[in-house]
Amino acid sequence: MLADVELDLSAGEYVAIMGESGTGKSTLLNLVAGLDRPDAGTIAVGGADLAALDDDALTVLRRERMGFVFQAFHVLPYLTVAQNVALPLALVGTPAGERDARVQAMLAAVGLGERGPSMPRELSGGELQRVAIARALVHSPMLVLADEPTGNLDPDTASAVLALLREQVKGRGAAGILVTHSLAAAGTADRILVLSRGGLRERA
């Protein structure tokens, strides 16, 4: 379904990928995340060829070098905001003291410095997506993958969240891929790529 796709991303580079439904935007993201495997071609993250890695190694790669932002936020309901943000650090084994400090700093960075102990159900949609962004960046990943992060948000909140996402990705020297079909959202990226049946092309 997905063919003729070539994309190089450097640190600090933030691109948007647009495309009609069904053109394979999410598949592309899954491939990059190592959750799907391509029938042909290579995908390398930070110099590591994903094809050479087994599922566990891919998982470790994801854990250490990637961050995700989902359309439906997927903030775990039974963890506090701080615990949600701390999850990636916990998974890579960051010591508790350092973890708390980084989480607090991260929350402050997304404007939720006071909301650490709150439960997700107390937060608005925009706040939840900020939590997600904090979770995606707290462990300083190389690559942040955001799949329609504002699909569930109103336009005002959406633009704030997009601004935050861009600021955080670029500010932390990560590369970012923003999948969206909103031109306004895509406009916050450095450049816009369009995915179609013909492949991935720079938007004119």
Added chain:
Amino acid sequence: MVPGAALAFPRDHGSHPTFRTEWWYATGWVRTALGRELGVQVTFFRNRPNVAERNASAFAPRQLLFAHAAIADPEHGRLRHDQRASRAMFDLAGADEATTRAWIGDWSFALDGATYRARIPARGFALDLAFDPTQPLLLQGDAGYSRKGPLPHQASWYYSRPQLAVSGSVTIGARREEVAGRAWLDHEWSSEVMAPSAVGWDWIGVNLDDGGALMAFRMRDASGDALWAGGARRGASGTEVFGPRDVRFAPGRRWTSPRTGYAYPVEMAVRAGGEEYSLAPLIDDQELDSRATTGTVYWEGAMRARSGGRPAGRGYLELTGYGAPLRI
């Protein structure tokens, strides 16, 4: 039992427990104060099964007692009947050896002085009757030795008390009526009465209007022919004893029981000695179902006897073995 041995009274009014069967059989015609005519029957049977002679139990069934009581009531159209059965035990049922006294619970038939008393509080009716002798005993057969078949031991000890004056009361439902009339008592005991080929018998006991008494019977085989017959007639001039050739029963009209389907010759012509009697029942349906006690179904009914076109007397006709062969 041997012929010629003399009966002795009052001892022989009592029971004879060494014999297999014995009965005191009272039948009579009574008239109520309002003029209704009823037939009444009170019978006590004694039976010795001879199966538990050596059992030390107080319940050992050495002697069994059965009692039948019936009222033939034309208004009712059939018999009112009740029956009882018991082994002789404790003082609950028994038959006295010294004189006539047989009882099952509160049913009793006993000789009190010269008077027989029957007390039968039955289901639906009650009899409380006194029977006073007006004539001497009538010893049947040869001084009480009454042959019942071709073989000498096919016989019973048998005496009758005809022309008993009846008084007392008959209660039907809640209605008690004083009654008076005439009755006939048979007392008979034996160990082997019936010839093996006999299936039943016909019997009559008639109190003749002239004060005489007539008894006649025949033993029947399966084809309905007489195996044996006998009887006696006592009149002013003395007693005639009849042998097999003197007695003939000729069945007339038959009545079929709607309950059992058995057909009984309820009208009979009986020749005894030189006389011919024609018998007509008080009511047709005088079938008595005693399967619960003695195990038989028979016809025992009040009847009128006519002779030479004129009423001759009143008595009872007994027809046994018309359904299944009778076993005593």
Added chain:
Amino acid sequence: MSVAVGDAGAVLRGSLAQNLARTLLAALAIALGVALGLAVQLVNRAAVDELTQGVRTIAGDADLTVRGPRDGFSEQVFARLARDPAVAVASPIVEADVRVAGSPEPLRVLGLDLFRAAAIQPGLFPEGGGQYDALRPDTIFLSNAARARLALDPGATLVLQTGLADVPLRVAGSVPGAGGQRLAVMDIAGAQAALGRFGSISRVDLRVTPGTDVAAFRERLAAELPPGVAVDTPQASLRATESVSRSYRVNLNVLALVALFTGGLLVFTTQALSVVRRRAQFALLRVLGVTRGRLAALVALEGALIGAGGAAAGLVAGYAVASAAVRFAGGDLGSGFFRGVTPTIAPDPATFAAFFVLGLAAAIAGSILPAREAARASPARALKAGDEETALARLRPPWRGLAVIALGSLLVGLPPVDGLPLAGYAAIAALLIGTLLALPALSTAILARLPSPRDAPSGLALAQLKGAPGQVTVSLAAIVASVSLMVAMAIMVTSFRTSLDAWLVRVLPADLYVRLPASDAGSLSREEQARIAATAGVAWAEFLREDHLLLDAARPRVAVLARPLPESEAAAKLALVGPALARPPGAPPSLWANEAMVDLYGFAPGSVVTLPLAGRAERFFVAGVWRDYGRPQGGVQIDRATYAALTGDDGVTSAALWLAPGADARAVREAVRRALPGGERLEVAQPGEIRALSLAAFDRTFAVTYALEFASMAIGLVGLSSAFGALVLARRREFGVLRHLGMTRGQVARMLAAEGVVTAAIGTGAGLALGAAISLVLIHVVNRQSFHWGMDLAMPWPQLAAFALGVVALATLTAVASGRQAMGADVVRAVKEDW
């Protein structure tokens, strides 16, 4: 586009299939509960009906029945009754359960006066045979059931074994009116002779004369009859007959209802989770205009459908199980309560309807909370992802649970109702329900005290459990219910078995035990006793006489054991509970009562009581209470010399032998059998054999109990795995997120395993505690009130430990397996699911 639609369809179908499987499981649980309940009820009813039919056949159309000691009373009582003007018919009967050569079980022999029985007991009228056969002392008539059981046709010889004597009788015919009763009829005089009971009868059935006031006549008779002979209506003897097995039957019924309760719990689990899963759908329905009431009704209706389907299947299965059980295990289900009965299962509509309604009610009850929950949710909130947990938040009112538990503890102190431990059962229900209600608070409290593990998956697991106590509760309910009931039964049965074993050792101190074959008829004479005592190798012989007295016409007879019991030895020889009291000067002879006598007849230690011995009321001093697992209907022990002096009867029914030093038990056993004519008939056993037999009988009795309990537990565990499966399925998106965040499959599995372990451990722990509490109620309330025997608590630690570990392991495996099933490739795509 078409692909997307197809995907959605597949998801829907898959979800439906998942739901269908769970729904079927819930229906199956209801079916199992209904089937067990119905089967137990049908089998018990059939057995009791046959038993009571037997009583009815024997009592016939009697207005009153006069009964007395098992060995009978004077026949003069009959003569007096028969003469009474208020009596229309009096039918005397000699009755005994007698050993028949070649048959393992005794035969009920009824000696009748046919002329009288014909009027009252037409069902006992013999048929067939020759003239007078029904009056012969050497003939017997068998009911069809007895004829089939004994394989004796008319003409064959049946040998009654009374005492050590053989009484051969000719089978003369049948008793067609006796139905399925195994009994034999003979003439009363013959029966007195055959059983050696001259002068004595067992009962008199009376019909009063029309117009007699039965109640007033009964009172007059009661005053006139000799001590130990009682008059009552046949209904009272029916009650007495029923009461022998009543507690056992009610116990089984309650156990079967527990299975149904567990089934209802499973419906609750299924519906609660299904409501959570469909929360967004329901919210949508609400948005689209469906009222709260309609929504609640919808969920309740689903429960009703599950209940109806399950109950219908359960009726079919229950009937089949009952028929099979009667065919293969007999009507007593192994308990020995209904020996001599060949029941047939009668499918009566009322019972079927009742169990259908019970199944339906259990399912609807299980759906009520989820239905209310579904209706109560705010649609706006419910549409927001991550709101699942609030759905179950309301299942958490901690004080209600504690209040119910407190109520249960109060119920424990209440006396039995109509001889049944209803308050005890209610207490158990209250403890169980209260604990289930208090579970959320309890689990929250426990989880809050657990330290945070370092390991990220375990930490997540714990956080998930802490964050979702409602869902934990749904899983816990099933574990706690099944674990606690299983544990309670295990502790109770172990306590009982241990106490029984200890008791057997205590009451069987001799080296050999000799007794007449189990039979109501016969005893060993003085001379036979002397010969046994003089057998080579026997150092000391102690003889025992067993008698059975009627103290209350509405209760079964009480056993009297007469054996050498000098007061100084009572404490040593009897398994006394409580002190041995010294008889005050001038007090009547001593008597020792078993616990049932204290409960049923108020034979309190220190009181003076009367026993009707040989037709006279004799006074005794209650010098102590002994434990007795053999006679829940009541039993007393007295000194045999006293008994013999009061009754003039020095016959005995059994003997205990102590061997001379060096004597070989087996050799002595044979010598005893050779010591008297007919001695080969004596049952001679070593205490070990008796013990083994008793324990085997015990295990047989509890086999059905175990089976029922196991069924309940199986339902509970199925519910548990179903709950886990549903929960895991509901969390597919969460797993997808965790996979994105970098958790390996192994870590997710570990997380689920940790959740499983913690949940199961809490559930098992609570179940163990609750089970122990329930077992105390079973031991000290239910058993004591049902069977009137005490027992000492004995904990089956190894079994409990193994059981607890097993449940935890099973729960863990279930969790992991559910996780594996939920962790297919599409878990990744599940992050896109958004209703």
